Amino acid sequence: MAATAARISPSLRAQAPQTTPDDIQIDIRNVGKVYGTKASDDPVVALDGVSLRIRRGEFISLLGPSGCGKSTLLGIIAGFQAASSGQILQDGRPIARPDASRTVVFQDYALFGWMTVQQNIEFGLKAKGMAKAERAEIARALIATVHLTGFEDKYPHQMSGGMKQRAAIARALAPDPDILLMDEPFGALDAQTRVLLQEEIARISSEAGKTVIFVTHGIDEAVFLADRVVVMSPRPGRVREEVLVPLPRPRTAEMRSDPWFVSTVNDLWETLKPEWQKGE
Numbered sequence: 001m002a003a004t005a006a007r008i009s010p011s012l013r014a015q016a017p018q019t020t021p022d023d024i025q026i027d028i029r030n031v032g033k034v035y036g037t038k039a040s041d042d043p044v045v046a047l048d049g050v051s052l053r054i055r056r057g058e059f060i061s062l063l064g065p066s067g068c069g070k071s072t073l074l075g076i077i078a079g080f081q082a083a084s085s086g087q088i089l090q091d092g093r094p095i096a097r098p099d100a101s102r103t104v105v106f107q108d109y110a111l112f113g114w115m116t117v118q119q120n121i122e123f124g125l126k127a128k129g130m131a132k133a134e135r136a137e138i139a140r141a142l143i144a145t146v147h148l149t150g151f152e153d154k155y156p157h158q159m160s161g162g163m164k165q166r167a168a169i170a171r172a173l174a175p176d177p178d179i180l181l182m183d184e185p186f187g188a189l190d191a192q193t194r195v196l197l198q199e200e201i202a203r204i205s206s207e208a209g210k211t212v213i214f215v216t217h218g219i220d221e222a223v224f225l226a227d228r229v230v231v232m233s234p235r236p237g238r239v240r241e242e243v244l245v246p247l248p249r250p251r252t253a254e255m256r257s258d259p260w261f262v263s264t265v266n267d268l269w270e271t272l273k274p275e276w277q278k279g280e
């Protein structure tokens with residue numbers, strides 16, 4: 001079963017937003033996932049009894065050691081795969097398949113190599129039958145949002161990792177999804193680019209008012225970005241604890257030296273270190 005809120009101090013708990021049923025956008029109910037259920041396979045229990053309720057507009061970081069089921073959970077929320085038990089509701093309806101209300105940003109950018117930045121961003125809109133002028137305008141605005149103006153006609157191989165990930169974020173935002181799912185999106189980037197993109201995704205997600213679920217191994221990244229950090233246990237993945245982040249928005253670089261930020265990152269590291277070491 002999910003252990004919840006063990007780390008939330010009474011003073012922070014008082015600051016936690018009051019949640020009404022209408023605010024809940026994603027309701028993860030006792031979800032389990034077992035891989036390899038054929039007789040010839042050794043079953044792998046990736047998730048066991050995960051329950052989590054996510055508010056509209058909330059930024060959730062899913063943090064945990066390698067193999068704890070973070071990507072599996074994200075994939076079930078996306079609709080790419082089914083849960084073995086339990087269910088996930090979006091606005092009260094079970095998620096059964098991928099749809100444009102939830103888009104995903106992956107670590108490896110997943111851009112089409114034969115398309116320019118502009119074409120990549122327009123791709124989903126074109127598939128929906130949107131007129132050329134309208135989709136070009138949406139793409140132009142998003143290109144400006146992710147600071148790629150001037151690179152519209154570049155192909156992915158002509159850009160750095162950080163630029164490709166900006167383009168991938170713009171492409172994910174193009175259909176105007178309600179929910180943005182991000183699976184270690186900055187994992188392949190160098191440390192400096194990572195920090196810059198963290199600040200940008202914090203800005204973009206609050207400006208756009210999206211619900212974001214952000215999978216990461218990075219403790220400081222998880223805390224810097226989130227309204228709530230959900231810490232998962234080693235496999236089988238369960239919700240082990242949750243940390244409410246009281247830092248105001250917009251998040252700024254100086255907050256990384258805020259005493260609460262520093263001590264929370266250190267506490268989480270102390271908690272997770274033995275598991276990280278075991279997983280090495």
Ligand SMILES: Nc1ncnc2c1ncn2[C@@H]1O[C@H](COP(=O)(O)OP(=O)(O)OP(=O)(O)O)[C@@H](O)[C@H]1O
Nearest residue numbers: 035036044046065066067068069070071072073235
């Ligand atoms: N298609 C699959 N078939 C069998 N086992 C799988 C499959 N996908 C994932 N697993 C196993 O399920 C467990 C959870 O994997 P998952 O990728 O969800 O974890 P994760 O927390 O995202 O890991 P990482 O941080 O390393 O990406 C792992 O033990 C993994 O080997």
